Amino acid sequence: MVATGAVLVVDDDPAICVVVGEALRRQGHKVKIAGSIRERSLLMDSFAPDVLITDVMLPDGDGLEGVADILERKPDLNVIILSAQNTLNTAIRATEKGAFEYLPKPFDLNELTRAVSDAIGTRADNGNEAVDSGLPHDGLPLVGRSPAMQEVYRTIARVLSNDLSILVLGESGTGKELVAEAIHSLGQRRSHPFVAINMAAIPRELIEAELFGYEKGAFTGAHARTAGKFEQAQGGTLFLDEIGDMPMEAQTRLLRVLQSGEVTTVGGSKPVRVDVRIIAATNKDLSALIEENRFRQDLYYRLNVVPVSLPPLRERREDVILLARHFLERAALEGLPRKSLADDAAQLLMAYHWPGNVRELQNLMQRLSVLSRENVIAADILRHALPLEAVPSDHGAPAGQLAQAVREWTKRQLGVGLGQSNPNLHTGLLAVIEPVLLQETLASVDGNQIRAAGLLGINRNTLRKKLTDYGLDPLQLRLND
Structure with a gap:
């Protein structure tokens, strides 16, 4: 049974208001529409919504401004933020203002309606506490507006006010350390150290000394007591990069530290209390390593409280x-x-x-x-x-020119491009143009879907869906076949 209630939708795009309003009404919600901050203010008291859905860019100002004041007056209200400014900055600001959810535009309508139902079902338990990081958020290290990056932004925004362990997954070069730095610099431990250690860059026999420190005389060359990374990161964040390369014996000691909150130096006997947030990262498949008895399953569960998956470029x-x-x-x-x-x-x-x-x-x-x-x-x-x-070969040029010509012709005739939708676009015309364009483009790049998607100006997933829709087999679309 879907929980229903009163929803106020604030957006200056009439099309969005109509579509969202109709979808919510079909679920049984009472819906009112506003196109500006002024109209929102007029309806807040007279309509008394359970959920407020608001865009950020409104004709008379920033839709996020005033949200914290509204929540202070109406603590049971849940706010869902919509924004075409799909940046980490927006996600964090939405969270700081006390938003229940942040959805980047273009949004999935089913995801929005589910968020509304969840917001109504949980509003009695939601304290709506705004968390202000005190930072301007300018010059943040992560860049991207793709749906996958939007999910990363939302996850980061949600973990800034807690100390849950985080496991960042992704191929080499995707920006795993940037995620760790963003979480630290924007979170509640930002005034304390951020310490990083790369497990793959340290000899196996020195990893424990690097992590936990060592006493004078503990081994050859240990001329004085030296604090390990845990002690150096006291009060802050410890970033364990390439955690999949950590030796099993060091994993056992790391698990003990995470469970007890105490570190004993190599050669020492007196434990030292440590307070750090753990962010680990790897480009390896830890599940496979667990199956091969090369990574501890209990340590994996300790580290993987909040997973963050970074997509390859x-x-x-x-x-x-x-x-x-x-x-x-x-x-x-x-x-x-x-x-x-x-x-x-x-x-x-x-x-x-x-x-x-x-x-x-x-x-x-x-x-x-x-x-x-x-x-x-x-x-x-x-x-x-x-x-x-x-580098794409020369025979890729005609396909690119053909794709561009079709897009330009379509824009002139109907005001849209290949990757866009428009209710005025004649489906019969599209059904004739698209299959030919897809076939010619794939043939020109010898069936390489990545290059074809780039030439067509659409992403790979969209290309795959179109191939499926038209029943085209990319393996057969090659110049030499």
Whole structure:
């Protein structure tokens, strides 16, 4: 049985108001619509909603402003924030203001209706306590607007006010340490040390000494008592990078420390009380390591209280250009020559598979900032900077031109592009154009879906769905077949 109640929807987009309002009414909710902060204020008292859904960018101001005051007057109210400003900053601000949920635009309607039902069902137990980090949140290290990154932002925002252990998962170069730094610098331990240790970079026989410290004379070269990483991070955060490379014997001692909150140095006998938040990270499959008896299952459960999964860059292609421009701008702020990306270069970046993930893209943009003689980075410059096997072959150009031509024609005729939806778009016309475009594009890149998605300007998941919808087999769409 779906919990029902009164919902106030605040958004200046009439289409969103109509769609959201109708979906909520069908679930039995009473719904009122407002298009501005002023209208929201007028309806708050007369309508008395159980849930407030509000956009951030409203015609008369910031929709987040005033939310904390509303919650102070109406502590049983739950607030759901919608925003097209899909950044970590917005997610944190929404959490600080006491929001029940934050959903980036474009949002999933089913997810929104579920959030409303959850908010109504739990409003009696929700204290709506706003947590203010006291930070301006400018210059945050994480960049991206893809759905996968939005989920990362929401998770980070939710863990800032607690000390739960966090396990960050992701391939090398995806930004795992950036997540740890963001959680620390924005959380309640930010005034204390952030200490990082890379398990893969330390000899096995020295890991325990590095983590727990050692006494004078404990081993050859131990000339004085030395505090370990746990003691150095006292009151702050200890980041255990590449935790999957930790030897089993060190895992046993680490588990004992996490359970007791006490550290005993190598060669010592008196335990030292430590108070640190643990954030671990790995690019390995810990479940597989557990099956192989190379990682302790009980330690895994201790570390994996809140998992944060970072997607590889090839699965968040909508973020590639945003990241590239961010790195070029940051290089300029650091004193390097200011550069910009040409359209053909942006297309090439989208088609590349990025085995080194965000770190590879950052290094490439820094290198081009220094070495490129041109102020505008074009595709021919990128072709010399990327590995030869990664550069799309010349026969990929016609498909890109065809995709661009179809998108431009569609925009002129109906006001939309391939990856967009419009109720005025004739489905019969789309059914004729899309399959041909998909087939020609995939054939031109020898069936490579990643490159095809980049040329078409859509993400890989969207491409796969379209192939399924039209019954196309990518294995058969090759030039040589």
